[in-house]
Amino acid sequence: MNMNMMELCKSAELPVEGTCGGMAMCASCHMYIESDHELHEATDDEEDMLDQAFFVEGNSRLGCQIQLHQDLDGLVVRLAPVGE
Secondary structure, eight states, rough: OBBBBBHHHTTTTTTOOOTTTSSSOTTEEEEEEOOOOOOOOOOHHHHHHHHSSSOOOOTTTEEGOOOOOOOGGOOEEEEEEOOO
């Protein structure tokens, strides 16, 4: 379906904003990877946004940067809390 994790969460009406539309220019789709799936390394843009996000952990990623494909079947994520 050529979707990313942010788009999937939004389509399921989960509380993910995706303010920048998936361009890694905000952290409103911040989530934690809870399973042992191999993901591609975060880009510099994604790392820069996570540096500005609240509640960042070692397994933090931006959902908009996780392109969905069959190898991610069973991927478990937890949405990060919204911080101020």
